[in-house]
Amino acid sequence: MKLSAAPIGAKVIVKSLDESEISPKLRAIGILPGITLTVVKSAPMGDPRMYKVFNKIISLRQSEAELIEVEMLSESVIPLSQATPGEYIIKEIYGGFRFQRWLEKIGITYGAKISLLSDRKVKTAFGVYDVGFGKLSRIYVTTQTTEKVGERE
């Protein structure tokens, strides 16, 4: 995938760079094949975005990020709305108390295992549910079981 398409929060590993005017500079900063980047956040209107390269925060435009081919790492925490169908673990839910209560009822809680079906429905321990795109984008998931999951409550 292109770096510009990687969701916010994703950890990606750089695969290759298209040769361009800025590629020597990108390489010098440390954006090189084999190096891990984190997508930190985006500016208003989705462009430019901040990336973490080693310990520095670099801002790149989407048009520049498009030159960088990356692969997402499994430990990334990404919004469910951006995820490809498969199994995930809930890491973070952004929303008020009512939103969390509503999700709890259908089995989406911190640390719960769910799967995203190919028709973008969510399968939880309680059943299969249709969750809107807006809601999905506030649920952050990962594919890895890591240490602190479950302690969040």
Place this chain on the structure above:
Amino acid sequence: MVITVGLLGNPNVGKTSLFNKLVGARQYVANWPGVTVSRIEGATSFREYTLHIVDLPGIYSLAATSVDEKVTRDYLLYSPPNVTAVVIDSMSPEQGIFLLLEAFELGLNVIAVFNAIDEVRKSGIKMDKSSLEKFLRVPVVLTSAHTGEGIDELKEKIVGSFKKSVRPLVIDYGNETEDYIKQIEECVEDSYNKRFAAIKIIEGDKFAGSFLKKECKENLIDSIPQEIRTSIPLTKYRYVTNVIQLCTQKNEEALTVTEALDHVLTHKYIGIPIFLSLMYLAFNFTFKVSEPLVGLMEFFFEKLADTIGNETLITSLLSQGIISGVGSVLAFVPSIFALFFALGIMEESGYLPRIAFLVDKLMYSLRLTGRSFMTLLLGFGCNVSTVMAARGLSDERERITTILVSPFISCSARIPVYLLIVSVAFPTRKAEAFFAIYALSITLTAFSSRIVNKIVLKGQNVPLVMELPRYRFPKLSNVFAYMWNRGKHFLEKAGTIIFVASILIWALTYFPSHGNVEESYVAMFGKLIQPIFAPLGFTWQIVSALIFGGVAKEVIVSALSQFHKSASNISIDPATAAALMTFILGYIPCFATIAAIRSETNSRKYTFFAIFYSLGISYLLSLIVYTVGRLIL
């Protein structure tokens, strides 16, 4: 004995702070990249030696892609200093060590300086100096420009390394790449460091073509596969990460202050509203703090002028021309310093590049970039700085656009004029009026850059790769240095150009009728052209003041107070005041800016454009403001 020392490093790692600590100078250091666009030199004595220190523009790599990078590279290439101190940010050392490895390849006599060591300790990271020295094979100094730690040791090591240079580390890029390096080395002109030149050619350096001998085949360079090109930086970065892993001990990654602050300050939705509120707060602070002082100074100058009186030619020149003329401008000095104090805090904390990040999309649709936005921000001090600093922009089209729109950035010279108008016409709404005029200034700049691009130049994309530095707690001494460096310009002008203009204005108001303003030369001239500005509600006094203001905007204040005998006699109604502020914002670049535009663009066409475009658009806008203003104010 003189030792030349080059300070090399990434942007914003504290080279300039270190430079100040070393030579005891007071260069202003901003917490955003690209502060040093040309090199700054200074000297200090240490033992029997004189250390001649050169602060170079920050770069990521010795491969030059823009003009300021080329400045640094050429300096190191053609006149290498006796000792090169590579300054590395200890909080994010990777990119710095990478540059260090490149400096080795150039065959420089290198010292590694790990700066900001105090921050590293605070965050619980351990850095082992002796193992750094072992793996990097150069003298290592841990310093903090903030606390002054390690500065003496650095001087010590500079001398040590001058006496006895070390054999630098040579990085092996693997057989395949090394073969290419050897092949290309044969083509490199003999006067250059062959290995360095060959490596840069492989990496795709824009300016590396000049290293090659004429008879060399062009296709040799084009035939280098991409894997080989990337293998060079990749090998270096592998080495760097290894060194760091072996020499530092890190804690678990925790949410840093910078990340937490960024979450709010560069938020998707509230980021821009927060920026606007902070600006508003800054203006409010400016007035609250400086108001009593300004009042006091105005009172003082007025009393002084009254005591002298204006009966004779000499006393009139003294009281009207000099005290009232220059004094009316000087009275606003506290406000200007207070405003720069507030802006200094914003800049010092590292917030400024975030603004560029926030507004980039918007600026981009207007064909400007975050980088030129930061250049334009300099213009809030003085437009001439923007015109000069635009040299740092790598794209010619962007440079011209930035120069041509820079006069719309409301410079500090305009502040006293606004202050005067605001205190006369909007005494209860000062901060709001200021906020409005600055918002208008930015809008007009953005709008004009769109027009310039449409009409004068045909544009394409300009890349933006920008580092966002960590937030820092503003250090008071730095904020004061910032305030002083920006504000002193103003004091200098008060003693020179404003002084001369005030006397000239006095002469034109005094003669031929010995002090009767209504029948003076100024009045005759003002009344002659006043009809042109009648639709904007301007009186002949305003019109004449505006003409004098072409020299330098502060002169408007001095002229207005002379025409009315003193600043407290001026009265302007709100609608006219709003129109006047709008007009002053853009009507004409001052003499110094026009001269700078002329010399930097080297084109009469662009200079005329800058003058007449701004006159036209300001007239039009003021007309709208006046017409609308009369209805609502």
